Amino acid sequence: QLAELQVSLNEHCDKCPSSPAFRPAAGNVCCAQFTEDNLWYRAAVIAYVSEDTVLVGYIDYGNFEVLPLTRLRPMVPRLMDLPAQAIRCTLAGVKSPLGAWTSKAVSFMNQLVTDKVFTVKVVDKESYRSVVELVDASVTPVINVSSHFIEKGCAAEESRMALPAIGMSDVKEADEDATNKRICKWSKLTLKQTVDVVVCTLYNPGEFYCQISNNSDLLALNLLNKSLSEYCQKTPPSVFKPENGEPCCAFFSDDGNWYRALVRNVTSNGTVKVCFVDYGNVEEVPLDKIRQISSSFLKLPFQGIKCWLSGIKPGNSKWIPEATARFHMYTAGIKLQARVTSLSRDGAGVELIDNSTGHPKVINEILTSEKLAVKEVLQDKNNFPNKSDKKAVHCIFLLFLLETSLRHWKWIELAIDETVSVCVTEVVSPDLFYAVPVQTKDQEKLHRQLIELEGYCKSCKNQPFKPKLGEACCARFSGDGRWYRALVLKASQSVVKVLYADYGNTETLPLSKVLPITDSYLKLPFQTITCSLTGIEKAEWSPLLLDRLKEMLLNKYVTITVKGINGNVNLVTVEKHSENGSLNVADKLVMDGLVKSCSAQNLDTEHQGHGGETKCCCTELKMQVR
Template sequence: MANIAMQKYWKPVAKEPVGIEHPQPETFLPDGQSESNMTHLSVSKGNVNTCMYKKPCVSKHKKEEVYASCIGGPNFFWCQYANTEELSEVSRLAQEAAHTHQDTTFLETLGPGSPCLALFSSDNEWYRAQVLSRVDDEFNVVFIDYGNECDINIKNVRSLPQSLLEKAPQAFLCSLNGFNESKGSWEDEGYDEFYNLLVDKQLRVVVIYTEDHSEIAVPQYAVEIECEGMAVNAAMQKYWKPVAKESVGLEHPQAETFLQDGQSESYMTHLSVSEGNVKNCMYKKPIISKNKKEAVYASCIGDPNFFWCQYANTEELSEVSRLAQEAAHTQQDTTFPETLGPGSPCLALFSSDKQWYRAQVISRVEDAFNIVFIDYGNECDVNIKNVRPLPQTLQEKAPQAFLCSLYGFDKSKGSWDDKGYDEFYNLVVDKELRVTVFNTEDHPELSVPRYAVELECEGVVVNTLMEKYWKPVAKECVSIEHPETETFLEAGQSESNMTHLRLSKGNVNTFMYKKPCVSKHKMEEVYASCIGGPNFFWCQYANTEELSEVSRLAQEAAHAHQDTTFLETLGPGSPCLALFSSDNEWYRAQVLSRVDDEFNVVFIDYGNECDINIKNVRSLPQSLLEKAPQAFLCSLNGFNESKGSWDNEGYDEFYNLLVNKQLRVAVIHTEDHPEIAVPQYAVEIECEGVVVNTLMEKYWKGQATDHALAKSL
C-alpha cells in the first residue's frame, strides 16, 4: 500500500505529449472557465462515416489502469491505458508508415469518420487520427490514441496501413457515470475541480455502460473513477445541479417563509396553518411503504421535523401537471368556491410561473385562501379568483410529495441547535436522496400523514450527521457521548475526541457472548461507535433493528427480580447488564476488571467502557447471551504497531474521518485481542467513496530495519 501512497509525488512523463499539452486550437470555454484546463472536439454536426478502427479493449465492470489523456469536462474526457507498450509500438509503426511512399489519390476520399495518419505540429510526430470534418483542404481530426483534436492541412495527412487499422485505439471516450446532462448541469467550479482531480494522475476506471456518441463515430463509456483511493464520482456530486422538471417546490417563494430561532428568511418555507380543525383530506395517501427505500428530492424544506419529499421519478408528476392545466382552462362552476374550507382539495394558480397545481386548503379568510401544494409541499396565499375545482381524475391520483420528519428526533424530547437548521437545509437541498419510512402519524394541524424517515444523501445518513445539533442526546447514546471517565490521551491529542478502555492487564475469563456476525471480505454497513485510534476502534452495524430489540430486552431484564448472589462470581470476562449513568439505561456489558465492589466494564454493543458500582450491575438472561454483539473491535488493516507508529496528527485525522459517518468495512483477517476476551478484526474502511486505509498512510511511520539503521549510523 506504500506504493499507492507515493503515487501523488510521482510525475509521469507522457511518452507522447498529445494528450497532455492541450493545444490551443482545440480549447473551448464553458461559462466561467479559463482556457487553461479545457480541451474539446469541434466536431462536424453532420452525419459521419462508420468508424473503421476496432473498438477499444475495455470490458464492463473490469477495472482498468489509465491516465486522463484529454479532459473536456465530466461528461467528455478521454482515458489512455497506463500500460504504454502497445502505444509505443503503434507510435513506431506510425512514423515508419508516414515516411513511406504515399498514394495521394486517397486524400480525395477522406471525409468524416475516415481513419488516417496526421502530423501533430507541436512535436512533428505522426499519430493515428480520425476525420471529424473537412472544408476543402482543411481537416479537423481527433487523435484516437489520445482524444484531443486538431486542425490539419491536407499536406500533413497520410494514409493508414492495414497493420495500424487492426490495432485497437489506446484511448477511449468517457463520461462520468451518474450525471446525465439532460437532467442537470455542472456548477462552474466543477470543471476546474474535475480537471485537477484527474490531470497527471494514475486512475482506475470501471465501465458501467456504453453508448454511441451522438457526433463522433466512437463509443462513449460511462465510467466510475477511483483516484488515490478516492471515488471521483462521489466527490463530484456536490458540483452537480439536477434540473427539477417542476419548479414549485424549489423556488421557495418569499410569501411562505417563516423564521426558526437564529434563521434568516432566505431559505425557510413552511405552512402558516389554521389552528382549528380541518376537513378530512380527500386526496389518496402517498404511495410509500415502510422500510422500503424511495429515491426523492426535498421539494420543500422547513426544518428537520417538517419537510416534504417529492419522488425523483417525475413521470406521474408530469401527467398530473398536464391534466391540471387542462382542467383549469375548462368552463368552471363559479359556485364551487363557496364550499371551500380547510381540508378541501382544489386547483390553485402559482403566481411565480402562472401554472396550475393541485392544492389543499389550510385556512380561509373571506376570499383569501392559504393553501398547500400537495405535490410539492410549499404553501401560498391565493385569491378566490385563482382557485378552480379539482376533477375526479386528479383527485384519484396519489400526491407526488409527502410530509416528513427526521426519524429519531422527537421534538417533545429535545430541540435543535440554531446551526442545525442551516446544516439540514444545505445537506438536502437540490440533491437526490433516498428515504426509508420507519413510522407514520397524522400531522396535528394538517390533514395529511407525516412520515418519520431516515435520509441518505450521497452515501451519508443525514440522521447521523444531524445528531450533533440535537439537544439533548438520544437515549441510545452510549456510543455517542464518549463519557469522560473512559477517555485517554495519545501523544498530541486532546481529550475531546478520544475514548478507550482502561483494561485489566491480568488474564480474563473465557468470552461467553457469541462472536459478532462478521464474514471475511464481505462489506458491512457500520458506524464507528467508539474510536480509540487507528489500531483500536469499535464498529456498530448501521441496521439497528437487532440493537433496538436487545435494548428493549435489556430494560425488561434489568427491572425483573434479581438473584444478588450472582454478583459474587463476577470477574474479568463475565457477561452482565450495566447501568450507563448518562441516560439511566441498561446495556449488555462484559467485565474487564474488578476491585472489591467496583467494576470496569465494556459495553459490548458499542465498545466504550465505564466504571460501575456493584449496585448498578444485573445478571444477564440466556436470551440476551445468545444474541450476537452489535459492535465489534477493529484495527485498520495494513498497519502493524510492532512495525511502526502513528504521527500525532494521525489520531485526530482518523477520528474526523470516521465520526458520525456511515462506513463500509471489509474484514481482511481476525486475531484475538491480547487483553480483552474478544476477537479483533483487521478491516479496510470506505467512507463517502474514500478508502480510509489509503488516506491514513501519510500519517504512518514505518520502523527502519536493523540493516537500514546500521547503514544510517
C-alpha cells in the first residue's frame, strides 16, 4: 500500500507546480521532495527555520530535514487514507545512567537497530510516543535489545521484561511426532464477553475473522511465524499426502512466508485448498508448498476466530458489495471492541464498537443507518452463515500496526495522576461531562488554525454535505457566526448535533451550518477533555442529582485529577476551590445522599462493562452518538 501511495503521490506532485502562496502552517501535513532522491513523500511541517525554509518530518519513515518552501506541495485528502507508517518509540526497560544519553549509547543503538527487522511489542504509551520492546527473532536465541543494551553497559535497567519465544531447539522434526495425535485448539470467545479485537480477514458483514488483541498472544504468534518459516525453509518437500481437516504448514505467496493452516480440500490438479488458521483467509497452494507440521507449532491456539455482525442482516438474500466495502472501511487497521451476543460451535455473533474517536461508534448500527443492512431479531446462530464466493479482502497486520488507526484526529492526552485546572463546559451526567484546560501550550497554534479554518470555510462552495455519526467537520457557531472544529454526536436528514472539539460545548445546527474538514486542520489535538466522575457507584441518575451536578460544575473552574483512562474517557476526581478551602465533588454528592460512595478496590473496574451488565461511561457516550 505504501508503494502504491508513493506512485500516486509523485504523480500528483509532478503535475502540481510550485506556488509562492503555499506556506503550510506548523503541524500541517504536505508533500515534501526529499533531497537525496528528489522523490516526493508525505511530511509534517515541524517549524519554520527562516522566512523561506522549514523543518519537516517524513511521517512514513521518521527522518527529518530542512527544506526550502519550493520543495513543498499541498496535500490532497485521498493521499492521507493510509495512516502514517512511522511510529515514534522509546525503548522499554532502560534508562541513561547519566541522565542524558551519551554519544556512545546513540551510536551503539544505531549500529544495533538501523535498517534491521525486529518484532515490536508496545508495552506502554507516553504522551505521543510508544514504549516498546524490540526483539531480533532472526537469530537463536532471540535478542532482546533492552537487555543487550544493559549488558553492554550503555544503559541502566529500569524494569525487567520477559519475552516468550520458540527456538529451533524446541521444534521437533515432523516425522518424530507423526504418530502423535495432534489436538488443534482455537482461541475462543464466551457469551457476553467484551474484548479488543482486530479484523484480519473480511468476506462480508456476515463472515469475517478476528484476532483477539492480546499483546502476549500476538507477540507469541509473531515469533512462532518466524520460527515456522525458518523450519519450513530448512525442510525439503517430502512424500506428504495431506488429508482434509489436517493441520499443516502452507506457503502464502502474497508475502513469501509460511503459516499454520488446515487442509480444506486436495484438488485433482495437484493443489491444496487451505485455510490459514491464524488469519482466516483461504487459498489454493501447490502441493510442493505444503509441509507436515511439528506439534511444537500447535501449542499456541489458532488465533483467527470466525465472526458475524449480530442483530443485522442483508436487505436481500446476499450482502451487496457496497455494504462489504463500507464495513471494510470501518474496520481496516483499527483496534475494535467486540461484544459477544451469540455463539455457535463455528464462531461468534458480535457487536463491533470503534472507540478510536472518543465517541463510540457501533458498526452494526452504522450499517443499518446507512441502509446497507436491516435489523433482525437477535438470536443464536446454530449454523455459520454461508460463505461468500467473493474473494476476501486480506488484512494481515504486523503487530506494531495495531497501534495505528485510520482516524485522522486525536485528543490531548493526560497521564494517570495528572492534575489539571479546567472549565467544565457541558454536563450530561456523572458518567459524561466535558471540560477544557484553563491553560494550554497549543493556544497560539489553535488561534492560528482557527484563522486559517475561517478562510477555508469561506472559500468552500455551497455543496450538499451530510456528515456521519462520529465524523469530524467544520461547524458554524450560532453565538458568533465563526467556524470551528467539531465532532458529530447526532445526525438526521436536516440537522446535526455537534461537539465543538476545542471548546467542549454542544449545539444542534442545520446542515447548512456544517462543512467537510480536511486533514490539515486535524493535526492539532482536540482540546476538549472527556471526563467521567470516579469514586461513586453507578446507578440510574435522578433528575435531582443531574440538576445538582450541573449547579456545581457547569461553567465552573475546577481541578481534575486523572485516576484512570478508558479509551478516550478520563476517569477523574473533581475538586472545587473556594474561600473555605477545597471541596471534593463526589464526596459532596455522597454527603447529600444523591449517590453512594464506591469503595477503593472497585475504582479500577467501575468503568469496565461486563457483558452489558454494568452501566459505564461508554453507555452514556453511546447514547450521545445515537
